[in-house]
Amino acid sequence: MTAVCYDPLSQAAKDKLFATASYLKADDLALLERACDYAFRAHDGQVRKSGEPYITHPIAVATEVALWRLDAKALAAALMHDVLEDTGVTKAELAAEFDDSIANVVDGLSKLEKLEYASQAEHQAESFRKMVLAMVKDLRVLVIKLADRLHNMRTLDSMRPEKRRRIAKETLEIYAQLANRIGMNPVYRELQDLAFYHLYPNRYQVLERALNKWRKSRRDVVTTVLRAFTTQLVAFNIEGQVKGREKNLYSIFSKMREKQLHFSEVMDIYGFRVIVQSVSDCYRTLGALHTLYKPRPGKIKDYIAIPKSNGYQSLHTTLIGPSGLPLEVQIRTREMDEIAETGMAGHWMYKSQENVRDPASIRTHQWLQNILDLQEDSDNAMEFLEHIKVDLFPSEVYIFTPNGKIMVLPRGATPIDFAYAVHTDIGHHCVGAKVNNALAPLRYQLHTGDTVEIITQENGNPNPAWLSFVVSARARSAIRSRVKNMNRHDAVALGEKLLQKALQSLLPQKLMVSDDIKEKYLIDLQKKNISFEDVLFDVGMGRTLPISIAMRIAELAGEHFDDQVRLNPIKITGNESGSVHLAPCCHPIPGDEIRAVLIQDQGLVIHRDTCPNIVKIAEDATLDADWESISRQRQFHVRLLVSAHDGQGLLATMASSISANQANIESVETPSQKQEGTDGFIEFIFGLQITDREQLEHITRDLMSIPQVRKATRL
Numbered sequence: 049m050t051a052v053c054y055d056p057l058s059q060a061a062k063d064k065l066f067a068t069a070s071y072l073k074a075d076d077l078a079l080l081e082r083a084c085d086y087a088f089r090a091h092d093g094q095v096r097k098s099g100e101p102y103i104t105h106p107i108a109v110a111t112e113v114a115l116w117r118l119d120a121k122a123l124a125a126a127l128m129h130d131v132l133e134d135t136g137v138t139k140a141e142l143a144a145e146f147d148d149s150i151a152n153v154v155d156g157l158s159k160l161e162k163l164e165y166a167s168q169a170e171h172q173a174e175s176f177r178k179m180v181l182a183m184v185k186d187l188r189v190l191v192i193k194l195a196d197r198l199h200n201m202r203t204l205d206s207m208r209p210e211k212r213r214r215i216a217k218e219t220l221e222i223y224a225q226l227a228n229r230i231g232m233n234p235v236y237r238e239l240q241d242l243a244f245y246h247l248y249p250n251r252y253q254v255l256e257r258a259l260n261k262w263r264k265s266r267r268d269v270v271t272t273v274l275r276a277f278t279t280q281l282v283a284f285n286i287e288g289q290v291k292g293r294e295k296n297l298y299s300i301f302s303k304m305r306e307k308q309l310h311f312s313e314v315m316d317i318y319g320f321r322v323i324v325q326s327v328s329d330c331y332r333t334l335g336a337l338h339t340l341y342k343p344r345p346g347k348i349k350d351y352i353a354i355p356k357s358n359g360y361q362s363l364h365t366t367l368i369g370p371s372g373l374p375l376e377v378q379i380r381t382r383e384m385d386e387i388a389e390t391g392m393a394g395h396w397m398y399k400s401q402e403n404v405r406d407p408a409s410i411r412t413h414q415w416l417q418n419i420l421d422l423q424e425d426s427d428n429a430m431e432f433l434e435h436i437k438v439d440l441f442p443s444e445v446y447i448f449t450p451n452g453k454i455m456v457l458p459r460g461a462t463p464i465d466f467a468y469a470v471h472t473d474i475g476h477h478c479v480g481a482k483v484n485n486a487l488a489p490l491r492y493q494l495h496t497g498d499t500v501e502i503i504t505q506e507n508g509n510p511n512p513a514w515l516s517f518v519v520s521a522r523a524r525s526a527i528r529s530r531v532k533n534m535n536r537h538d539a540v541a542l543g544e545k546l547l548q549k550a551l552q553s554l555l556p557q558k559l560m561v562s563d564d565i566k567e568k569y570l571i572d573l574q575k576k577n578i579s580f581e582d583v584l585f586d587v588g589m590g591r592t593l594p595i596s597i598a599m600r601i602a603e604l605a606g607e608h609f610d611d612q613v614r615l616n617p618i619k620i621t622g623n624e625s626g627s628v629h630l631a632p633c634c635h636p637i638p639g640d641e642i643r644a645v646l647i648q649d650q651g652l653v654i655h656r657d658t659c660p661n662i663v664k665i666a667e668d669a670t671l672d673a674d675w676e677s678i679s680r681q682r683q684f685h686v687r688l689l690v691s692a693h694d695g696q697g698l699l700a701t702m703a704s705s706i707s708a709n710q711a712n713i714e715s716v717e718t719p720s721q722k723q724e725g726t727d728g729f730i731e732f733i734f735g736l737q738i739t740d741r742e743q744l745e746h747i748t749r750d751l752m753s754i755p756q757v758r759k760a761t762r763l
C-alpha cells in the first residue's frame with residue numbers, strides 16, 4: 049500500500065492528534081497511524097459543509113477522545129466512525145482490516161440505511177436505538193458519540209438554520225444529558241452552551257454581554273477572594289490550589305427562566321474550587337474557609353461521604369464573601385477533580401476499557417441495563433426515544449395505575465400526588481398506598497415505572513401535613529381548598545369537645561346537651577341568625593370560653609355544680625387540622641408535657657409546658673393537655689443542635705445515625721463558626737421530622753455515642 053499524502057489542513061489536524069495521543073505506547077501509535085490512513089483514503093475527496101476536507105472531522109473527534117485518555121482502539125474507532133455510513137466500506141471489511149471490537153464500535157456509531165424508513169424522525173429514532181444497544185455492549189460508543197456531537201456542534205455554523213435548531217434541540221434533550229449522566233461535566237456544559245447559542249442566538253448574545261460586563265465589575269472581588277483563600281490555606285498548612293470558576297451561560301439562563309429572575313438577581317455566577325491532596329485535607333479546608341468567611345447556613349453538602357450517582361465527589365459550601373457576595377466553593381482532591389471533569393472516561397485513563405471493574409463503571413453498566421429494560425418495554429423506536437428522554441430528564445416520572453394506565457407526574461411526586469391525579473375524591477379519601485404491591489408511606493417518592501394502588505376510606509380526609517410533601521399543583525390546591533372547608537368542621541368539633549370537657553369538670557356525670565337546651569341557650573343569647581353550631585365554632589376558634597357556656601348550659605339543664613372548677617386535660621392527637629396548632633416557638637412532639645391556650649381566631653395552641661411563651665401566660669388562662677395514644681400519620685418538626693469536633697466524615701456519620709432511626713433530615717445548618725484552633729468545634733442544626741419524643745431520645749442517644757459529638761440538644 050502506498051503512503052498516504054495528507055493535504056496541509058489534514059496534516060495539521062493529524063499532528064495535533066498525535067501530540068495529544070502521546071500517552072500511547074509505540075504499537076498503539078502504529079495502530080492509530082493505520083486507522084488514520086484508512087479513514088483518510090475512505091473519505092478521500094469528501095468535503096465538509098464548511099469546505100474543509102472531511103477527514104478533519106474524524107481526526108478532531110479522535111483528538112477529543114485522546115484528551116480524555118482513552119485507549120488506542122477507541123481512538124482508532126473515532127477516526128473511522130463515519131466510514132461505514134458515508135463510504136463504500138463494509139463492517140466485515142473493517143473487522144478483517146482491524147478487529148471485531150473496533151468494527152463493532154464503528155458499527156454502533158453508524159446510522160441505519162435511510163431507505164427503509166418512512167420519515168426522517170423514524171429513521172433517527174431507529175438509528176438512536178441501534179446506537180444505545182451498541183453502547184450498552186461497549187461504553188466507548190457513547191464516549192466517541194459525545195466527542196462527535198461536540199465537534200459537530202462546534203462547527204454547526206455552516207448548516208441551514210432549521211437543521212441547526214433541530215440538532216441543537218436534540219443535543220440539549222439527549223446528548224448533553226448523556227454527558228451529565230456519565231459525569232463528563234465540561235462536555236455537558238459546553239454542549240448546553242453551544243445548543244443555547246444555536247437555539248436562541250439573541251438571548252445568548254444579550255446574556256453574554258451582561259456577563260462580560262459583570263465579570264469586569266467583579267474582577268477585584270474575585271482577586272481578593274482568590275488571594276484570601278490561598279493565604280488561608282498557607283496559614284492552615286494545607287497544600288492546595290485555588291481556582292475561580294464561572295457558571296456556564298445556559299445554566300444562568302435556565303435559572304433566570306425557572307425562577308423568573310433578572311440577570312442582576314442571579315447571584316451565584318462565580319464559584320471557587322479548591323483542589324487539595326487528601327480527603328482529610330478537604331475537610332480541613334472546609335474548616336479553614338469557614339473561619340475566613342461566614343458560611344451560609346444549610347449550604348454544606350458532603351458529596352465525598354455520599355457521592356452523586358454519576359460518581360461525582362466534592363464538598364460544597366457557600367460563604368458570604370466581601371460585600372455580601374455569595375461564594376460557592378467546591379473542595380476536592382485531584383483524583384475527584386479528574387473524575388468530575390471526565391466522568392466515566394476518567395476511570396478508564398491509560399487502561400483498556402475491556403476489563404474495567406471499578407464501582408463507577410459498574411454503576412454505569414447498571415444504568416445502561418435500565419435502558420435495555422426501557423427498550424424491551426417500548427413498542428417502537430420512537431417510543432423508546434421518548435422513554436430515554438424521560439429517563440435522562442428526571443423532571444417527570446411515569447407511574448402506572450393497577451390496570452396499566454400511565455400517569456405523568458412531576459419528579460418527587462408521592463402516592464398522594466398520584467391519588468389526586470387519578471381523581472380528586474381518591475385524593476381526599478386516600479389513607480394508604482401500595483407501590484409495586486407493597487405498602488409504602490404516603491410521602492414515598494415515586495420512580496418511573498412504579499405501579500401505584502391507592503387505598504381509600506369513606507371517612508378519610510386530607511391531612512394538612514400532606515402539603516409539606518406533595519409536589520403537583522393539582523394535589524396542592526385540592527388539599528388546600530378541602531382543608532379550608534374542613535376548618536369550620538374541625539373548629540365545630542373542637543368546640544364540642546371543649547364544651548364537653550368543661551361540662552365534665554363541672555358535673556359529676558355526663559350531660560347530654562339536648563336540642564331543647566340548645567334552643568334555650570340561643571334564645572338566651574338574644575342574637576339573631578345564630579345556630580348552636582356557630583356557638584361551638586366560636587368556642588373552637590377561641591372566641592368564647594367554653595367554661596362560661598358550660599355553666600350557662602348546666603344552669604339551663606337544672607344541674608348544680610361546684611364553683612371549684614377542675615378541668616381534665618384536653619386530649620391532643622397531633623393529627624388535628626385547622627383549629628389546633630402546635631406552637632412554632634417550641635415545636636411540641638408527642639411525649640412532651642404540654643399545655644394549651646385558646647387564642648382568639650386561631651383556636652387551641654399547644655406549647656411545651658416549659659416554653660417561655662406559655663410560662664408568661666397566667667395559669668388559669670391555659671388548659672392542661674395530653675397526647676392521645678394513637679398511631680400517627682403525621683411527622684413532627686424538631687430542631688436538634690449538635691456540637692462536635694469537626695473531622696472527616698462527621699456529617700455523614702451523624703446523618704446515617706439519624707437515618708438509622710427512621711427520621712427524615714429536612715435540613716442541616718452550620719449556624720456559627722465556633723473554632724478552637726484548626727480542629728475545634730463545629731455546630732450543626734438538624735431540622736428533623738420525627739414521630740415522637742421516644743424516637744428523638746433514641747436519635748440523641750445514638751448521636752452522643754459518636755466519639756466526636758459533645759452535645760446534642762433539642763432547640
Ligand code: MN
Pocket residue numbers: 105129130196
Ligand atoms: Mn461524525
